[in-house]
Amino acid sequence: MTGLLRRAPANDHWYAAGLHTTQTLVDALRDGAARHPQSMMIFDSETHPASAPLIEIHRRGARLAGAFARLGLRRGDVIACQVPNWLEGAIVYHAAISLGLVMVPVVHIYGPVEVGYILRQSGARALVMPDRWRSIDYLERFSAVGDCPDLEHVITIGERMAPGGVTLAALEALDADPPAPPALHADDVCMVIYTSGTTSAPKGVQHTHNTLLAEMRALADADAGAPDAVHLSPFPAGHMGGVLLLGRAFLSGRTSILVDSWNTERVARVIRERGVSWLGATPFFLSSLLADVRDTGVPMPSLDEIHLGGAGVPPELVLAAEAAGWRAFRSYGSTEHPTVTVSAVSDPVEVRAYTDGVAFGANRLRIVDDDGRDLPPGTPGEVVTLGPELFVGYTDAALNAEAFLDGGWFRTGDIGTLDDGGHLTIVDRKKDIIIRGGENISSTEVEGVLLRHPAIVEAAVTAMPDPLYGERVCAFVIVEPGRELSLGDLVEHFVAVGVAKHKTPERLEIVTELPRTAAGKVRKADLRARLRAPAPVPADAGQGGRDSQRAGR
Structure with missing residues (x-):
């Protein structure tokens, strides 16, 4: 992989x-x-349920690593894994790490x-x-990559x-001998997770x-006080949150439950x-x-701690x-x-309700101005971070x-404040990113897709607040004179282009102009403020001006 940073003083x-050692993930x-050995990982699914103790995942992963080696895969080779929260995905992760491959988790809905x-x-x-999961035919999708x-x-x-x-089952049926432990260094890149950035292309985030x-x-370490805790995570295996739970289970030994799709009634039953x-x-x-507890009247007495992240938390x-x-x-964090x-x-x-907490573990953070100078407590500025968990470059x-x-x-790229207690x-956000249900969406990418529609002259995309997903995608567009455009038209357009469904705008604002700076840049902060304010009903509603359309998914 390329683009590595050697932050020598910090690494030392x-x-x-x-906090950094010679131990690798293999170890x-x-x-x-x-x-x-008998701690359980449970993969809850309506169509693909499974469970296994950690020792079984380890043994199957080691044998699968041997099968990968028979395919000719070697240390440093890259393997991508686009699998929901399934047992097979955990075994693939284990096998890839065991062989010294560079793992690239891919969100299963991409x-x-x-x-x-x-x-x-x-x-x-x-x-x-x-080959297939729910309504997704992965082989059909693969034919279009x-x-x-x-x-x-x-x-x-x-x-x-x-x-x-080849099928995974055929590789496992080889019952290959586990390969010899690879000669790895703990500072080798072992995982690259792609996250949407301010450009249209996803960024490859490298972790060692x-x-x-x-x-x-x-x-x-945070789990140490609760040896009998049972963890549940809905974060997909292609998301940093899903990756961490797969590894955390081996370090803590806690029972871990992963779900491959969110169904509130089903998850509530699992919790109970x-x-x-x-x-x-x-x-x-x-x-x-x-909402489930309110509607059913049935409590969830075992549920105690809820770690919130992945999106703005009201x-x-x-x-x-x-x-x-x-x-x-x-909490506050990122793929990086x-x-x-x-x-x-x-x-x-x-x-817990009004702040994102204090620095976790050995992490450090500062609030700085545009020139990188530290700002006093209470003054908004860009959040900059340093810590042993920080990635090593794109x-x-x-x-x-x-x-x-x-x-x-x-x-x-996020704007924050620190109080006197840290x-x-x-x-706010400097980076042009929308976080919908924990998934990063590049505004630039969505704008590029919008501009491929023949009715759209200009487009600006920003986040709109949402109580369920944290944020949704809102598109402000200027249309060609005499043309009409509906939210349904955009849905059809995004399906035809082939991007992931969650990037499709869920609110359409047709405007006659976009607010711009003196240099001509769109003032996204003004657009976000417009979305936070109650929308007035114009006197000439239906006769021109701004047209707003929404969709709920």
Whole structure:
């Protein structure tokens, strides 16, 4: 992989503090399986349920690593995995790490446009995916990804195969001997996760064994006081939250439940029947569970801690959870730096509801102005972070120059304030990103798709607040004179282009002009403010002016 940053002073500090070590993920997963052999991972699914103890996942992963080696995959090769939260996906992750491959998790709902880009940009030699899941025919989608010159092996979960491909079951049936442990360094890149950025193309975020283990160890340490806790996560395996739970389970030994799709009634039943005590969630998931308790009148007495992240969290949601007897708390992080801040469940509810907590573990953060100078408490500025969990650079080295300050501090692009107690509160975003239900969406990418529609002259895309998903996509467009455009037209257009469904605008604002700076840039802050304000009903409604259309999904 390329684009690595060698933050030597910081790395030396993490090693001296014992936060980076010579241990690799191979070592950690092997040792975790030995310490917690019968701890269970449960994969809840309406169509593909499974469960296995950690020792079984370890053994099957080791044998699958041997089968991968028979395919010719070697240390440093890239393998992409677009699999929902299934047992097979966990085994593939384990196998890839065991062989020293670079793992590229891909969100399972991504369409051929995103998947094709990721495969080409990462140089993946192998791809693992289902043949079908729910309404998605992955083989049909794969036929539309375009040429991927480095891709040699397409491995499917199911009975159907891609042309020249092989099934995962056939590889497991080889019962190959586990390969010899690869000669790895803990600072080797072992995972690249693609996240939407301010440009139309996803950014490849590179993590090493050390950066991921620093995060997983800190999370496992937080679990130490609750040995019987049962964790549930709805975050997909292609998301950093899903990746972390897969590793965290081996370090902590806690029972872990992963769901492949969100069905509130089903998840609520799982929580009640299995005694789930800890939940990782976005606002959408928590809102859904609160509605279930309200509508059914059936409590969830085991549920205690709810770790909220992945999207802006309304304070009212934390207060509602408190009223239901659940201790919800906000956190702040990203694919680049997974958990920067977090509140403690012991904090007063006002702290948990109205701030994003204090620096987590050994992480550090500052609030700076546009010139990188520190700002006093209470003054909004850009959040910059540093810590042992911080990624080591993008695969596109050109992105790194603007992403870091001197000393290796990461420029998050988010605007926040710090109070005198060190509590962070995110108040706005410099980066042009929409976070819908925990998934990053590039406004630039959506704008590019909009401008391919023949009726659209100009387009600006921004986030609109939403109580369930945190944010949704709103498109402000100027249309060709005499042309008409509806939200339904946009839905059809995005389906035809082939981008993931969640990037489709859910609100359309037809305007006659866009607010701009003196330099001609669209003032996105003005558009976001317009969405936060109550919409007045114009006197000439229906006779021109601004037209607003919404869709709920």
